[in-house]
Structures are given as C-alpha cells and as structure tokens.
Amino acid sequence: MSRENAAAAGPGRATVGWRDYYELCKPNVVFLMLLTSVIGMFMAVPGMVPWRVLVFGNLGIGLCAAAAAAVNHLVDRRIDLIMARTHNRPIAQGRLKTANAAVFAAVLGVAGMAILLIEINALTAWLTLASLLGYAVVYTLYLKRATPQNIVIGGIAGAAPPLLGWTAVTGEIHGHALLLVLIIFVWTPPHFWALAIHRRDDYAKVDIPMLPVTHGIGYTKLHTLLYTLLLFVVTLLPFATGMSGMLYLLGAVCLGAGFIYWAIVLLRGNDPKAPMATFKYSIIYLMALFVVMLLDHYMLPATIIYEVSAYE
Known part of the structure; x- marks a missing residue:
C-alpha cells in the first residue's frame, strides 16, 4: 500500500515512515529557533565561535526543541484532528502511536540534555530544559487552553534560543x-x-x-x-x-x-x-x-x- 493510499484509509491504518517522525519535530520552527541560537553564539564573541560549541550546542538545543514539538503533537492530537491546519499530523491521523511518539520525544530530550551537559555547560542545559518545559508543559498543557494571553505569556519559552546560544559560548547571562x-x-x-x-x-x-x-x-x-x-x-x-x-x-x-x-x-x-x-x-x-x-x-x-x- 502506498503512503497516499494508507493515509486515505483513515486514522490508525496508515503506515509509519521517517517523514512522520520528521514532521513531529516541527522542523521549520526548529530551524528558525536554531538560526537565532547560532546568531546568539556569534554575537557573544568578536571572532569565530569554537566549532565544538557551534556544532554540539546547536545539536543539543535543536534536539530539545524537537522534543518539545513532539510533546505538542501528543498533547494536541485530538484538536489537531479537527483543525484544518493540523488535521493531517501523524499522531492525529494515527500514523504514529502515542506511545512511540512519547518515547521518541523522551529520547530526543534526553539526548539533547546529555549533549549540552557533557559538551557545553550546565547553565545552557538547564536554561534549555526550562524552555522545553515552558513550551511543552506550561504553554501547551495549560496556557493555550486557559487564557487569550497564552501566546504572550508562553512566548518567553520560544524566545530563549539566542540566550541559549550566548550562554553556550560564554557560560554566563x-x-x-x-x-x-x-x-x-x-x-x-x-x-x-x-x-x-x-x-x-x-x-x-x-x-x-x-x-x-x-x-x-x-x-x-x-x-x-x-x-x-x-x-x-x-x-x-x-x-x-x-x-x-x-x-x-x-x-x-x-x-x-x-x-x-x-x-x-x-x-x-x-x-x-x-x-x-x-x-x-x-x-x-x-x-x-x-x-x-x-x-x-x-x-x-x-x-x-x-x-x-x-x-x-
């Protein structure tokens, strides 16, 4: 069965592919966040950012951001199925089981945190974790459904990447x-x-x-x-x-x-x-x-x- 035919078969009957996991990460959002993270790194120094910080810092930040995006898919799977913009998301359509998506999100988050703690510094790691929890838990689970000011209050989590990039290089705020x-x-x-x-x-x-x-x-x-x-x-x-x-x-x-x-x-x-x-x-x-x-x-x-x- 082709991917298109499988998707047309209805929720829970489509075959899973790497593109579904890729979509779970909200790559366009993560890439924009990484752009601001990279620029935060370069703005912190007069010259070149050390290559290890540039590579491992953004890898860790990106993995944690992707984990938060996957949690967002998990939490919003029921409303995603109803909304025109999101109805074809992999969990909403049943192409990905919630358990598999949860494990995927956990692996991404743990891997990202491990990279930041081992290769970068603890300050960046804990600030990244706070940003992850701010988006995946505080915004997605609570603010989004609680107040019309949800995006104003919750926006602080999405605004963190340039700070994370800066602290990855300097170790200070x-x-x-x-x-x-x-x-x-x-x-x-x-x-x-x-x-x-x-x-x-x-x-x-x-x-x-x-x-x-x-x-x-x-x-x-x-x-x-x-x-x-x-x-x-x-x-x-x-x-x-x-x-x-x-x-x-x-x-x-x-x-x-x-x-x-x-x-x-x-x-x-x-x-x-x-x-x-x-x-x-x-x-x-x-x-x-x-x-x-x-x-x-x-x-x-x-x-x-x-x-x-x-x-x-």
Missing part, C-alpha cells in the same frame, strides 16, 4: 543576550495573532481561547499593530545600547517599516489575504533582522579600526 530574547518575545504576538486571525474558526471549533476567538478579529488586529509598533521600538535598542551599529539600524528601520505596513493593511481589513501575508512577512522579518544584526556585528569592528586609523 549577559544583558545583550536578554535584549535578543526581548526582541523575539515582543515579535511573537503579532506573528502568531496574524495566523490566529486566519484560522479563527478552527480555534473556535476546538474551544481554544485565542485572542480572535475571545475578543474578536478587530480587537486582535488593533493589538497586532500595537505590538508591531512596540517591536519597532525594541529593535532600536541594540543600536541605542551600542550592541549594534548603523547597518543594523538601517535594517531594523526598513524591516520594521515593512512589518508596520502589513499590520496597517491587516487592520484596515480590506484584503482577505492580509492575515497570511502578515504572518509570512513576520517570519522573513525575524530571519532578516537577525542576519543583518550578524553582518553588522562583524562589520562594526572593521569600521571602528578604519575610523581610528583615519583619525591618527
């Missing part, structure tokens, strides 16, 4: 690392609310109190714009604190202006495609912002040296 966390923390609500507006009926159907369900789409659009404006201000702080230079400032202003534009388009409500367009732009925005920050980080010392030489 620095104010600049917390500033990177703050950027992702403030970015998360407008990013997710745009998707929640698009999928409002899905969340209402499964009684998940996302903001568009409890307070309406207009209210959510307004708060998406307000958080986007706050994000614009927060992203200026790396320049204001001397962490980043003019290249980053230019990038932050241009990218932030684009995000504000889409938030305004979303608020006006004339374009039915605006929620998903805003959601997709928010992903590009975060990736581009951190890449520009990294480029600026390695250009800034050269600029300073040139200016000093010219002065002398």
Whole structure:
C-alpha cells in the first residue's frame, strides 16, 4: 500500500515512515529557533565561535526543541484532528502511536540534555530544559487552553534560543543576550495573532481561547499593530545600547517599516489575504533582522579600526 493510499484509509491504518517522525519535530520552527541560537553564539564573541560549541550546542538545543514539538503533537492530537491546519499530523491521523511518539520525544530530550551537559555547560542545559518545559508543559498543557494571553505569556519559552546560544559560548547571562530574547518575545504576538486571525474558526471549533476567538478579529488586529509598533521600538535598542551599529539600524528601520505596513493593511481589513501575508512577512522579518544584526556585528569592528586609523 502506498503512503497516499494508507493515509486515505483513515486514522490508525496508515503506515509509519521517517517523514512522520520528521514532521513531529516541527522542523521549520526548529530551524528558525536554531538560526537565532547560532546568531546568539556569534554575537557573544568578536571572532569565530569554537566549532565544538557551534556544532554540539546547536545539536543539543535543536534536539530539545524537537522534543518539545513532539510533546505538542501528543498533547494536541485530538484538536489537531479537527483543525484544518493540523488535521493531517501523524499522531492525529494515527500514523504514529502515542506511545512511540512519547518515547521518541523522551529520547530526543534526553539526548539533547546529555549533549549540552557533557559538551557545553550546565547553565545552557538547564536554561534549555526550562524552555522545553515552558513550551511543552506550561504553554501547551495549560496556557493555550486557559487564557487569550497564552501566546504572550508562553512566548518567553520560544524566545530563549539566542540566550541559549550566548550562554553556550560564554557560560554566563549577559544583558545583550536578554535584549535578543526581548526582541523575539515582543515579535511573537503579532506573528502568531496574524495566523490566529486566519484560522479563527478552527480555534473556535476546538474551544481554544485565542485572542480572535475571545475578543474578536478587530480587537486582535488593533493589538497586532500595537505590538508591531512596540517591536519597532525594541529593535532600536541594540543600536541605542551600542550592541549594534548603523547597518543594523538601517535594517531594523526598513524591516520594521515593512512589518508596520502589513499590520496597517491587516487592520484596515480590506484584503482577505492580509492575515497570511502578515504572518509570512513576520517570519522573513525575524530571519532578516537577525542576519543583518550578524553582518553588522562583524562589520562594526572593521569600521571602528578604519575610523581610528583615519583619525591618527
């Protein structure tokens, strides 16, 4: 039986494949988290990150993030089957047994923690564990079903990767690392609310109190714009604190202006495609912002040296 025919046979009757385990890890989400983790590492040092830290640090962080994603699939398997966006997930469709998925998540989590404890440092390991539990337990099990502010409060867990990358290199928590966390923390609500507006009926159907369900789409659009404006201000702080230079400032202003534009388009409500367009732009925005920050980080010392030489 082919994979397509097996899937069409119904829940519990499809054959399992490596792609099902891969999907369980939410790879797109994990890759975005690892990008911010890698940039957190490079921002922590003036030169090259030691290769062992770069490889084993991100491997451990990635495995723990994948474990948290697998737990999310486990906990949400019943509502996933009802929602259009998630109905074909492997556990919801019965392609993966819950016991197998639980073992898989446990193996990933234990392996990730072991790598961080042995190859990196205890601070990074325990912060990663706190992030894992924050997403898999506090957010998925409780906050998601308890309050329309779920994504605001729970967003701190998803904002941790740049801090984890920073501590993996330095072994200490620095104010600049917390500033990177703050950027992702403030970015998360407008990013997710745009998707929640698009999928409002899905969340209402499964009684998940996302903001568009409890307070309406207009209210959510307004708060998406307000958080986007706050994000614009927060992203200026790396320049204001001397962490980043003019290249980053230019990038932050241009990218932030684009995000504000889409938030305004979303608020006006004339374009039915605006929620998903805003959601997709928010992903590009975060990736581009951190890449520009990294480029600026390695250009800034050269600029300073040139200016000093010219002065002398």
